[in-house]
Amino acid sequence: MNKKPPPDFDNPAQDLFMWSVLTNRQEMAKLFWMHGKDAIAAALVANALLHAMSHRTDDTEQHLQIGANTSEFMNFATGILKERYRKDEKKAHSLLIQDMSQWGKTNCILIAVKANNKQFISQTACQDLFNSIWMGDMTQENGTLRLLLCIAIPLLIPVLAKFKKKEDGELASDQTTRSRVEFQMKEKSKPPLLRGKTVWSLEQSQSFLLGKETKDSPGDEAKVHVKIFCGVEKFSSFYQAPVVIFFHNVISYMVLLCLYSYILISKLGPKLSTEEIVLIVWVFTIFTEEIRQACTMASRTMRTKLLSYISDDWNIVDVITISLFIIGMTLRSIENTHTLEAARVVLGVNLVAFFLRLLHIFSVHRELGPKMLMIIRMVHNMTYFVVILLVFIVAYAIASHAILYPNTELSLDTLIAIFRRPYWTIHGELMLDEIEGVQECTDIAELYGNGTLPRCPTMSGKYFVLVMKGVYVMMCNILLLNLLIAIFSYTIQMVQDNSDMHWYFQRYSLIQEYYNRPFLAPPLILIVHVFQLMRVIVRKCLCCCKKCSPPPRRNSFFCHYTNTKGLREWEGLIADMVRHKKELADQENIDNRVKTTATRLDQLISKIDELQEQHQAVTMEDAQSSPSQTCSTSEQKCNTGVEPGSTNLGKRIENIEIQLQWIVESLKEHQLGASWAKS
Numbered sequence: 001m002n003k004k005p006p007p008d009f010d011n012p013a014q015d016l017f018m019w020s021v022l023t024n025r026q027e028m029a030k031l032f033w034m035h036g037k038d039a040i041a042a043a044l045v046a047n048a049l050l051h052a053m054s055h056r057t058d059d060t061e062q063h064l065q066i067g068a069n070t071s072e073f074m075n076f077a078t079g080i081l082k083e084r085y086r087k088d089e090k091k092a093h094s095l096l097i098q099d100m101s102q103w104g105k106t107n108c109i110l111i112a113v114k115a116n117n118k119q120f121i122s123q124t125a126c127q128d129l130f131n132s133i134w135m136g137d138m139t140q141e142n143g144t145l146r147l148l149l150c151i152a153i154p155l156l157i158p159v160l161a162k163f164k165k166k167e168d169g170e171l172a173s174d175q176t177t178r179s180r181v182e183f184q185m186k187e188k189s190k191p192p193l194l195r196g197k198t199v200w201s202l203e204q205s206q207s208f209l210l211g212k213e214t215k216d217s218p219g220d221e222a223k224v225h226v227k228i229f230c231g232v233e234k235f236s237s238f239y240q241a242p243v244v245i246f247f248h249n250v251i252s253y254m255v256l257l258c259l260y261s262y263i264l265i266s267k268l269g270p271k272l273s274t275e276e277i278v279l280i281v282w283v284f285t286i287f288t289e290e291i292r293q294a295c296t297m298a299s300r301t302m303r304t305k306l307l308s309y310i311s312d313d314w315n316i317v318d319v320i321t322i323s324l325f326i327i328g329m330t331l332r333s334i335e336n337t338h339t340l341e342a343a344r345v346v347l348g349v350n351l352v353a354f355f356l357r358l359l360h361i362f363s364v365h366r367e368l369g370p371k372m373l374m375i376i377r378m379v380h381n382m383t384y385f386v387v388i389l390l391v392f393i394v395a396y397a398i399a400s401h402a403i404l405y406p407n408t409e410l411s412l413d414t415l416i417a418i419f420r421r422p423y424w425t426i427h428g429e430l431m432l433d434e435i436e437g438v439q440e441c442t443d444i445a446e447l448y449g450n451g452t453l454p455r456c457p458t459m460s461g462k463y464f465v466l467v468m469k470g471v472y473v474m475m476c477n478i479l480l481l482n483l484l485i486a487i488f489s490y491t492i493q494m495v496q497d498n499s500d501m502h503w504y505f506q507r508y509s510l511i512q513e514y515y516n517r518p519f520l521a522p523p524l525i526l527i528v529h530v531f532q533l534m535r536v537i538v539r540k541c542l543c544c545c546k547k548c549s550p551p552p553r554r555n556s557f558f559c560h561y562t563n564t565k566g567l568r569e570w571e572g573l574i575a576d577m578v579r580h581k582k583e584l585a586d587q588e589n590i591d592n593r594v595k596t597t598a599t600r601l602d603q604l605i606s607k608i609d610e611l612q613e614q615h616q617a618v619t620m621e622d623a624q625s626s627p628s629q630t631c632s633t634s635e636q637k638c639n640t641g642v643e644p645g646s647t648n649l650g651k652r653i654e655n656i657e658i659q660l661q662w663i664v665e666s667l668k669e670h671q672l673g674a675s676w677a678k679s
Contacts, residue, residue: 081120
């Protein structure tokens, strides 16, 4: 029999940490968190797990407790990141994208994105990292106008475009790096770096994260030579920057929309025109790009790749858009008048979908990006509202039509007529002429059956349906529509209050998309796709012969640093410092001080109760031990046997009462008595 392999406990602190988080043992989880590795990643994982647990519990008290624990781990993650970024920007960036094998070969950025952690992504360190990746090897000083001029006139790139300085040479050895980390942690008085003058480039970060050791002088730091980009490198770096790729795709997409609109208005005839052939090739290149995106997902199996691809709403829009285009062109290829009209309708709807895809481009803008989120959320709110509105529409539509036009034969035209009037009434078209019968009509079935004249409404319907319409308009136009406006206002306010946070999180997906895109825009992107396909085939053939794996692609969102020990030690020191600051803050917190004082008072009161019980027990025992004693002379002589013990207990009680009185007076002096009384 095959025995099961023993469980893997290579990292017991992490396993116990996960168990403590899942069982909601907060203090134990913090203990194992401090003894584990990758403090930020562990705090983000705990935050994600606790956030999911809070939505699965029905207990209100437990929900509040889990929410407080979630916020605590979130504060740990952001506090460590802020402190690390204040001390060293480059290493803070490297730790954000450091590949961590014990957390599933992921990094802090990806953990936060998968958990929809907008608060962590909106931190300054994350946004500076995204800005650096977005601009490529260019500095942040390159504005939109300067980039557009360089795109329009490529000869201006060496003159107008400003690039970051490139550092060449080997970095220090691992031992020197560790000593430098310890020195920076001890250097408390060092001022923070200026945020606006970060000159960290992608090539710089890659060479830093590789952690190469010097061969000539392993004990000393190697010299770093600063070089300036030459002309060829400037052109290459300019066209490979994600921001430039984004502008190229925007320009290409605008040209596509103009071409599509021109064809749909003027060139969609029985014969296939040259413009339509160009449009078909253009859309085909967009289709190949979507296939490339689906195949290059981080998942391993094709099924999980497809699931990851359709998890993005804009990818679903792309699938619908391309599918409508294929259906429209298929109908257009059939030589028939009716299919040509159907193709014209389908392609018209497809053009609307292409224009809606243009909204995704607005997410890069700081003001327009949150507006797109508002629109998406308001559409979701309107979906629930339409369900309520349909109840009123269907009820009024059937009742009014049955009263106005009884015994009508059921057909498609009848269904359209039933719901046409109530729907347009919401938009202000009352159609009173049809109800009151002012226009020419007939009651002869043959005439209104063949469409010669409209049917006359009944006499009772002329009066009763008007009353129904008044109530219907009052409920829909006044009550329900104002309710929808109030819901929209609340949604807009919720997004507007955290607009920056939403935009910071929203632009990550856009930056990642255009970072992974080829540098050529459609339709020229097909050249890159053919080249990439040939390269993959050649590498597969070579690797099958040599039994090797293809080299990994450079990715600025994932990096592996060889000297992980020094980074983790540095991270652990900062985690200890952040935890210590939080403990001091908790101790200084007034509420915690009041709770601590109240707990001590409860303990003192319980001790007084115990002393009183002991005093009564001793008195009873002494009274029972001398039953023959009489109190004939005086009461003082009768109590001589218990006087010493009772005197000591009395003194102790008096001392405790004095201490309690002093505590209460101290609380009043520090204005804590009222807070304690309320709690």
